[in-house]
Amino acid sequence: MDNNNIGGMNPQQFSQNTPQTSQPHMGVSGIELQKMQQEAEQRRREQSRRNADFFGRLCIPTIIYALLYTIFLYENTGGILVTLFAIVTGVYSLYCMKILHIEAKPLTIWYSVMMILTGLSSGLTGNKIIQGFNFCWILVFLVFMLLHNFCNDRQWGLIKYIAAAFQAVFGAIGCIAEPFMDIADYMRNERMDSDNMGSDSMVGDSANATAGERHVKKHRMLYVFIGIAIAFPLVVLIVVLLCSADAVFASVIKKIFADINFFTVSKVVFLFVFALFSSYCGIKYLSKKRISDAPVETPAFPAAIGITVAATISVVYVFFCFIQIVYLFGGLMQLPSGYTYARYAREGFFQLLFVCILNVIIVLLGSELFRKNKILNAFLILITLCTYIMIASSTYRMGLYVSEYGLTATRLCVFWALGVIALFMLGVILSICRPAFSLFRYGIIVIGVCYLVLAFARPDYLVARYNTVCMEDTDYKYLMSLSTDASPALAADADFMENKGMVTMYARQLAGETNDSLRQLNVSHIKAAHLFRDSIDEVKSSQLILLYVYSPYDSGSYNNNDTGLDGVDSIQMGYHVLNDTEDNDTAYYDYDSYSMDDTRVAAPVFFKWVDAVEVKKISDSERIFLAKIPRKALKGKDGVNIEYRFNKNGDVIYSSQYNVILDKKKGLNEVELSYYAGTDGVDEPEYNIYGK
Known part of the structure; x- marks a missing residue:
């Protein structure tokens, strides 16, 4: 459907610029002026009817889509329902195309499959970054699918596709007021239709009367859906405000909706409203055919400028590639002073990755902005070939670095990015040699497939x-x-x-x-x-307490004397469950719960002891011990009084006492135990427990 104004002029602008008089003006007779006003009014009515028809067709499907959008995505970035969201988004888009009489093009199937597979990967991975990128890619595939179908993109290049995508997104934002205008046009036209049908029924046409009744019932249901869409966010906001105003009302509502709160409600309303307006306004803007089908006309600068720039860069790149082949790959020449081969090979991969990305931009701009020239093309291809050597250099360096220091998610993504650049540069070479080659389609397919491979490969695994x-x-x-x-x-x-x-x-x-x-x-x-x-299951049934043991003067390893842990065989934790502080102010400072004789042998009275298990191989600068208290022993309690018993060189040494307030939501308390080599001139270990 083409919602452009007939005649290329907005009726409102026409009426504003037309003199409201029947007298001849600038050679226009009164009859001609009246005829022009009637034509403008006719165009306005036709535009209003098109808006009403557009709203009538899309209103209910858009409301349903917004509800499903909210249900599927509320606090759910990585669930299996993201796949259903991708499917529903594709179905909604295809339905809109159908009612607007737009025939789906063959590439639509590819875009739809990519959206579904991208959504599916969200439910298969626990990586939050991948899940976030999945939503971005679903949006990218959706926008390009709609542009592919609503526009004639046969002659489009890479720059035109990107420009059209931005125009579609910002154009949809510019249509934010049109749903309200379409509602007004819809109600105005339906009232006129009802009046016409009513007059027909008065003259005894029973068939028209029956059709009028069906017409009223049909649009009565549509009004109900519109009312629901308007009332939903308002009712939610009013309920939240009333809950804040009346505690009794709030308690009743909480019994019905256990987790209702203002923040939750705000997110639900935002998701619903965002889905409602973004989907409707996006389709509305595309249906106006405001995006030109013509490709972007880039300025054709003289080829001599491009040849000069490309030749200069090529000289530098050829020399750099020669160094890589001789030094890095061959190891045949002497390195600079202070450099080892391992150090030389393991540095510079991120810089080379950036240069490779820069080369892609240079080659693309060189082929787009300058007049076609065989010499320029040769230099651009030479830069591309040098880029492959840089990719190999960066990959080799990163491989050596990983073999020495291990693999991380960032380093794995560097390998992936280098592979994608290598494949994309192949398309760049083809586009230079064959101007008719569609670099955008090649790029979106290659990059999209490569991203899916990364997402399904589970990088963290x-x-x-x-x-x-x-x-x-x-x-x-x-x-x-x-x-x-x-x-x-x-x-x-x-x-x-x-x-x-x-x-x-x-x-x-x-x-x-x-x-x-x-x-x-x-x-x-x-x-x-x-x-x-x-x-x-064991963790859920226990209260965990982590003990971090270190020295403020630690030199980097807990195996030195500064930590005071040499010879420590094991650590036990003694705990005494505390009463409510409101009933007993001294409960959290019950120092009479243990006694100690002159030989520092413990004689606890109320304490129960559990073994603290050391968490090995987790840090070189501190030792971490984990103690577990049965959660049933802490039921209804606010805290616990703890001590630590060090078994060191056959002797039992006590730490100072500490009181822990239980964190019922977090389920974990952390304490720090510092050791000072000497205190007040006394050469005796002193341990101090601190809350963390």
């Missing part, structure tokens, strides 16, 4: 798998910070699974990440919860 298998000194602290995708690799590592303290810490982390509802179901979370089920 690859990182954890490489480090646990190929590295002698595994950084488990980093691997535990990765998403649940890394859990299968950790579960398969014998050293990690034997470290009970570290497994407990990891299980506590998983307990918070894998507590999904049916709406947020995620395959990666399910797999992680299954692999560490026993540890997670």
